[in-house]
Amino acid sequence: xxxxxxxxSQVPVFEEAPVELRCNYSSSVSVYLFWYVxxxxxxxxxxxxxxxxxxxxxxxxxxxxxxxxxxxxxxLRKPSxxxxxxxxxxxxxxxKDGGFKTIFGAGTRLFVKA
Amino acid sequence: xxTIHQWPATLVQPVGSPLSLECTVEGTSNxxxxxxxxxxxxGLQLLFYSVGIGQISSEVPQNLSASRPQDRQFILSSKxxxxxxxxxxxxxxxxxxxxxxxFFGEGSRLTVL
Numbered sequence: 001x002x003x004x005x006x007x008x009s010q011v012p013v014f015e016e017a018p019v020e021l022r023c024n025y026s027s028s029v030s031v032y033l034f035w036y037v038x039x040x041x042x043x044x045x046x047x048x049x050x051x052x053x054x055x056x057x058x059x060x061x062x063x064x065x066x067x068x069x070x071x072x073x074x075x076l077r078k079p080s081x082x083x084x085x086x087x088x089x090x091x092x093x094x095x096k097d098g099g100f101k102t103i104f105g106a107g108t109r110l111f112v113k114a
Numbered sequence: 115x116x117t118i119h120q121w122p123a124t125l126v127q128p129v130g131s132p133l134s135l136e137c138t139v140e141g142t143s144n145x146x147x148x149x150x151x152x153x154x155x156x157g158l159q160l161l162f163y164s165v166g167i168g169q170i171s172s173e174v175p176q177n178l179s180a181s182r183p184q185d186r187q188f189i190l191s192s193k194x195x196x197x198x199x200x201x202x203x204x205x206x207x208x209x210x211x212x213x214x215x216x217f218f219g220e221g222s223r224l225t226v227l
Contacts, residue, residue: 006157032214041156043218044158051213074223089155090127094214102208104150106157 001081002027002093006105014113015083020110021076033074034092035065044090050074061085086112089110116141120205120219127223127226133178134190135222137205140186145207148216149180152202164188200226 007022012091026035032051036044048059055067074091088109094102117140127133139145146165150158160173162180170180177196181189188205202223206216 034215040129040163041202041223043220046215048215052209058170073177101158101160101163102148102214109201 002031002095002101002103004091004103004105005091006091006108008108009106010111012108012111013081016080018079019077019081019085019110021027021089021091021110023074023076023105025072025074025091025093027072027093027095029095031093031095033065033067033077034094035059035063035074036090036092037061037103038088038090040087040108047076047089081110081112083112083114085110116207116209116217118205118207118217118219120203120222122222123220125222125224127224128194129197129226130194133184133190133195133199134203135190135203135224137188137190137219138186139188141204142186142207142209144185145209147154147182148206149188149190150204150206152204152221153200158204162190195224195226197226200224 003026005024013019034049035047037047038044047063048057050057050067058064063078088107090107091105092102120137148163149161152158164170164182178192202221204221205219208216
């Protein structure tokens with residue numbers, strides 16, 4: 001069975017500072033990895049995804065993530081955050097057999113302060 | 115392009131009352147459909163998924179049920195709501211040719227009093 005652990009429930013950071021949101025996963029099979037963002041009272045939208053190939057993945061809004069197979073991690077980073085990045089971020093994993101089930105972490109609330 | 119719609123957006127129901135949340139997808143055929151529940155501080159919990167009409171898999175034993183009467187329609191129901199059913203319910207779809215990502219509706223917030 002797959003599982004996802006997001007190590008920080010809340011991350012406060014000042015505007016224009018860098019940020020890293022941490023994610024570790026466990027799985028016995030090859031997986032796809034995702035980061036989604038959720039703004040208040042909305043559904044989730046995809047930030048970026050790792051399917052194969054280059055371990056550094058770039059997404060929307062200046063975010064990027066690095067897949068580390070040996071450490072089973074997929075941490076999300078942004079070099080300089082904006083107030084508008086305040087949201088909840090979810091790491092997720094699905095197996096490569098067709099995406100039948102995607103498992104999400106508990107989420108990390110990013111709070112950007114002026 | 116594909117779109118997904120959920121309704122109602124907000125619902126306040128008394129304990130013991132029935133529930134019906136509806137989700138429809140447009141612009142695609144034979145999608146995998148999912149219901150997730152989001153409770154505060156607990157992330158997204160997969161409740162049900164469906165790979166075709168009439169095919170429902172339940173992930174968590176609970177007071178809820180799901181049905182898929184048409185290819186692009188997914189319904190979440192309950193005969194008698196519990197306080198613990200309160201939460202934010204999200205419908206999502208995954209289609210063939212898609213590279214694994216889910217597309218979510220706007221969500222339905224249920225408060226059981």
